[in-house]
Amino acid sequence: MTTAPALEVKDLCKAFGGLRVASNINFAVAPGERRLIIGPNGAGKTTLFNLITGEMSPNSGSIHLFGHDITKTPSRRRAHLGMARTYQIITLFARDTILRNVTLALVGLSQLRWNPLTPLDREHVVIERARAALARVGLDHIAHRRVSETSYGERRRVEIAMALAQNPKVLLLDEPFAGLSIDERQDVHRTILAIPREVTIVMIEHNMDVALEFAERITLLHFGEVIVEGTRKDVVDDPRTREVYLGH
Amino acid sequence: MSVHKIAIGLGILCLATLPWWVGNSYYINISSQILLYAIFALGVNILAGYGGLVSLGHAGLFGLSAYAAAILLDHGAGHLAAILGALAITLAGTAVFAGLSLRATGIGFVMITLAVGQVLWGLAYRWLSVTNGDNGVNVASRPAPFGIGLDDATPFYVTTLIVFLLTLVAVAIFVRSPFGASLAGTRDQPRRMEALGYHVWLIRFYACLFSGLLSGIAGLLFLYYNEFISPQAITLTASAEVLLMVISGGAGTLLGPIVGAGLLVVMKNVASAYIERWNFVLGAIFVAIVILMPDGLVPGTVRLTRRALQAMRGSRPDAAQPRLEEP
Amino acid sequence: MSLWIVLTVNSVTLGGLLFLLSTGFSLIFGLMRIPNLTHGSLFMLGGYFGASLFIWAGLNFWVAALAAALLIAAFGGLIERFLLRRLAGNELAQVLVTLGISLMVADLCLVVWTGDPISVATPSLFTGFAHIFGVAFPLYRLVIIAIAAVIAIALWMLLDRTRLGAMIRAGVDDRDMARVVGIHVSKLFTIVFCLGAGLAGFAGMIGSPILTVYPGIDSDMLPLALVVVILGGTGSLLGSLVGSLVVGALYNFGQAMFPELAYFVLFLPMVIILALRPQGLFGRHAP
Numbered sequence: 001m002t003t004a005p006a007l008e009v010k011d012l013c014k015a016f017g018g019l020r021v022a023s024n025i026n027f028a029v030a031p032g033e034r035r036l037i038i039g040p041n042g043a044g045k046t047t048l049f050n051l052i053t054g055e056m057s058p059n060s061g062s063i064h065l066f067g068h069d070i071t072k073t074p075s076r077r078r079a080h081l082g083m084a085r086t087y088q089i090i091t092l093f094a095r096d097t098i099l100r101n102v103t104l105a106l107v108g109l110s111q112l113r114w115n116p117l118t119p120l121d122r123e124h125v126v127i128e129r130a131r132a133a134l135a136r137v138g139l140d141h142i143a144h145r146r147v148s149e150t151s152y153g154e155r156r157r158v159e160i161a162m163a164l165a166q167n168p169k170v171l172l173l174d175e176p177f178a179g180l181s182i183d184e185r186q187d188v189h190r191t192i193l194a195i196p197r198e199v200t201i202v203m204i205e206h207n208m209d210v211a212l213e214f215a216e217r218i219t220l221l222h223f224g225e226v227i228v229e230g231t232r233k234d235v236v237d238d239p240r241t242r243e244v245y246l247g248h
Numbered sequence: 249m250s251v252h253k254i255a256i257g258l259g260i261l262c263l264a265t266l267p268w269w270v271g272n273s274y275y276i277n278i279s280s281q282i283l284l285y286a287i288f289a290l291g292v293n294i295l296a297g298y299g300g301l302v303s304l305g306h307a308g309l310f311g312l313s314a315y316a317a318a319i320l321l322d323h324g325a326g327h328l329a330a331i332l333g334a335l336a337i338t339l340a341g342t343a344v345f346a347g348l349s350l351r352a353t354g355i356g357f358v359m360i361t362l363a364v365g366q367v368l369w370g371l372a373y374r375w376l377s378v379t380n381g382d383n384g385v386n387v388a389s390r391p392a393p394f395g396i397g398l399d400d401a402t403p404f405y406v407t408t409l410i411v412f413l414l415t416l417v418a419v420a421i422f423v424r425s426p427f428g429a430s431l432a433g434t435r436d437q438p439r440r441m442e443a444l445g446y447h448v449w450l451i452r453f454y455a456c457l458f459s460g461l462l463s464g465i466a467g468l469l470f471l472y473y474n475e476f477i478s479p480q481a482i483t484l485t486a487s488a489e490v491l492l493m494v495i496s497g498g499a500g501t502l503l504g505p506i507v508g509a510g511l512l513v514v515m516k517n518v519a520s521a522y523i524e525r526w527n528f529v530l531g532a533i534f535v536a537i538v539i540l541m542p543d544g545l546v547p548g549t550v551r552l553t554r555r556a557l558q559a560m561r562g563s564r565p566d567a568a569q570p571r572l573e574e575p
Numbered sequence: 576m577s578l579w580i581v582l583t584v585n586s587v588t589l590g591g592l593l594f595l596l597s598t599g600f601s602l603i604f605g606l607m608r609i610p611n612l613t614h615g616s617l618f619m620l621g622g623y624f625g626a627s628l629f630i631w632a633g634l635n636f637w638v639a640a641l642a643a644a645l646l647i648a649a650f651g652g653l654i655e656r657f658l659l660r661r662l663a664g665n666e667l668a669q670v671l672v673t674l675g676i677s678l679m680v681a682d683l684c685l686v687v688w689t690g691d692p693i694s695v696a697t698p699s700l701f702t703g704f705a706h707i708f709g710v711a712f713p714l715y716r717l718v719i720i721a722i723a724a725v726i727a728i729a730l731w732m733l734l735d736r737t738r739l740g741a742m743i744r745a746g747v748d749d750r751d752m753a754r755v756v757g758i759h760v761s762k763l764f765t766i767v768f769c770l771g772a773g774l775a776g777f778a779g780m781i782g783s784p785i786l787t788v789y790p791g792i793d794s795d796m797l798p799l800a801l802v803v804v805i806l807g808g809t810g811s812l813l814g815s816l817v818g819s820l821v822v823g824a825l826y827n828f829g830q831a832m833f834p835e836l837a838y839f840v841l842f843l844p845m846v847i848i849l850a851l852r853p854q855g856l857f858g859r860h861a862p
Contacts (some may be wrong), residue, residue, distance in 0.1 A: 053443055054335035079445035091440045093433060104433055107426050116427040116458075122427065166444070302667055304674070351849050355666050359610050359801060360849060363842060366798045370838025377835060484794060488674055495671075525686060531678030538671045539661060 153184030255265030289463025300435030305365025343458025498544030590823030591723030599771020605810020621776025651772025808858020
């Protein structure tokens with residue numbers, strides 16, 4: 001790579017007592033790339049995301065965003081540096097409308113978040129941008145519905161809207177297709193395909209048919225270690241892949 | 249929406265004219281008490297209701313303000329100086345309180361605030377040379393802003409009402425602001441908020457300061473109301489009482505703490521006339537509310553009213569809503 | 576010189592009583608993740624029941640102490656089974672309920688036993704003094720230290736050598752994992768709560784010749800238990816032991832040297848530990 005990778009992880013290690021959840025993970029994602037991370041349950045995929053976003057700190061190793069070492073940078077700063085993620089388990093603000101959820105995502109990166117004086121409901125600029133983000137995932141018609149009154153598929157799309165609203169440079173999607181019906185999967189798929197090229201996407205997914213279509217390069221994790229990495233063809237043909245999933 | 253505004257307007261009108269339709273100074277004084285405790289409860293609610301941080305030490309901040317003012321007055325300071333000095337000391341004390349307590353969240357926060365509240369009580373009780381211990385500190389007179397004496401029930405009530413309304417407006421603005429929304433966000437999904445770019449610790453710290461300031465204001469009103477302060481006001485029981493006001497009325501709402509304050513002050517005054525053991529009643533209500541009506545009275549009543557209205561309009565009762573799984 | 580020795584002995588004695596009180600508190604916190612705010616009340620009730628059995632029912636001192644322990648253990652079991660278990664999973668609610676119960680118990684005690692402190696006579700066998708290094712130590716204080724030591728060893732053997740102990744340690748370490756491997760966690764909660772309550776009640780009775788039993792002793796003892804657990808770490812026996820000795824010393828020496836700031840002296844180390852090492856000296860999880 002001639003330019004600095006968008007996201008690079010070097011010798012990343014994390015252990016809980018005797019349990020090693022990340023063992024010398026090395027990988028680099030080029031700007032604009034669509035990277036897929038796969039691996040059986042418990043392989044350490046979500047843990048890897050938590051380490052990358054800073055919600056968990058590694059025992060050793062380093063993480064770089066566009067060449068800058070962000071290993072010691074707190075999670076909230078990484079959001080300001082252009083990193084956004086969705087979560088495997090839906091963690092939306094249940095009591096609020098989906099519009100308010102996306103608005104909060106926008107406010108997080110703005111100085112507005114420290115304003116204790118003016119009503120949030122009157123910040124039309126921010127709210128319009130939130131509405132636009134919802135439109136990108138096709139949900140602006142139910143903007144004022146509470147999260148608790150939306151379907152699972154809709155909530156998944158709200159998650160993506162919140163991440164996209166922050167105009168990230170690197171987007172981490174944690175199992176965006178989990179638990180969706182076929183129609184819902186189409187919607188999310190369309191949404192992800194529509195994400196502009198400038199955004200680097202790293203996706204964790206189990207749902208092979210949809211995910212393989214999306215992936216340019218694939219990283220296979222098992223027991224916290226990178227087993228295989230390469231293009232779709234490389235990984236699919238590699239005997240170690242079969243071994244990891246089928247045990248032989 | 250406009251029904252809302254009419255109700256608020258009526259409410260304020262009733263409160264403003266209270267001394268004239270109540271007449272009896274005993275009840276006017278009780279109303280003053282309700283209002284000052286409502287301010288205290290609103291302060292505790294900022295943390296407990298909107299921040300998700302339950303404190304069992306806030307009586308310490310309430311008392312710190314009262315003691316600071318009382319001691320300043322005792323050393324010859326004028327009322328304005330004492331009030332400003334007390335609030336400044338309370339803010340500083342709250343900063344230390346928050347710095348310690350925010351080392352943890354959830355149950356840890358409860359424990360540390362309890363311990364810090366106890367330290368403040370211990371200081372009030374034992375530091376005889378400064379606080380006069382169990383004997384407390386007397387205050388010679390109430391202030392006379394713009395030359396109007398506050399020694400009678402009615403002028404004191406009106407002053408308290410003004411302070412209360414200003415506080416209520418401040419809290420309402422705070423809650424609706426982006427910062428207020430951030431605080432609520434840290435209550436519901438702290439990890440996510442951090443990942444979205446919010447400085448969760450600092451948000452909570454500022455919320456603590458606001459909460460401490462309100463507790464301090466209430467403490468000053470309490471001091472002038474009684475013209476006396478003693479360690480009794482800083483006990484764990486005192487912190488439990490204000491917390492009960494918040495949760496019985498409904499944490500996380502604007503009206504809840506006010507209703508809770510009204511309820512508890514009235515009950516305490518009525519009960520004291522008939523039962524000697526108020527603490528037993530307090531404890532029993534605590535247990536009952538937590539087990540039977542954890543949401544509090546205001547949300548519970550709102551829910552019941554909504555259901556009643558829907559039933560009257562003949563619409564179907566709410567279909568089962570899809571539940572959001574807990575993370 | 577002899578003042579320091581007296582203070583030291585008193586510190587270790589108080590430390591012994593605190594150990595009995597706070598081990599239960601620590602185990603309950605470690606396993607159930609709640610600070611049991613009723614713990615001071617259980618100590619006080621143990622003193623009141625034990626004193627009543629001793630003074631008015633004429634029972635032998637030690638029999639009264641054991642009976643008090645059993646009564647309080649049973650009471651603790653009732654609290655856990657019928658109130659706390661209803662709120663399983665909602666730790667904050669459980670803490671508030673224990674707070675409410677402590678308020679109710681305090682007032683009930685006032686009604687039953689009135690406001691006068693109850694002096695309990697030292698058991699006749701131990702009313703004398705032991706003479707060590709030319710200083711006279713009240714024998715009873717040494718007895719308390721010995722009892723606390725014996726119970727400490729017994730508890731250590733329970734936790735380290737028995738199956739129940741292993742289950743408790745597993746539950747303290749990782750409650751959800753313990754459930755997964757088949758440990759009946761809710762039954763464990765009841766057992767540990769009873770054990771903690773019983774220890775607290777026992778401590779309340781055997782401490783009564785020294786401390787007397789008075790309304791308010793619950794709010795005097797609870798913060799001490801809290802400091803012990805924050806200092807020593809939750810769920811750790813060694814932590815309770817070390818924490819109790821430290822708090823016992825801070826309390827006694829603090830009272831002697833800085834009577835006006837005694838509370839401050841007591842809580843300062845707690846504050847330092849919270850700032851530097853929130854999980855306490857020997858704890859596994861931060862609060």
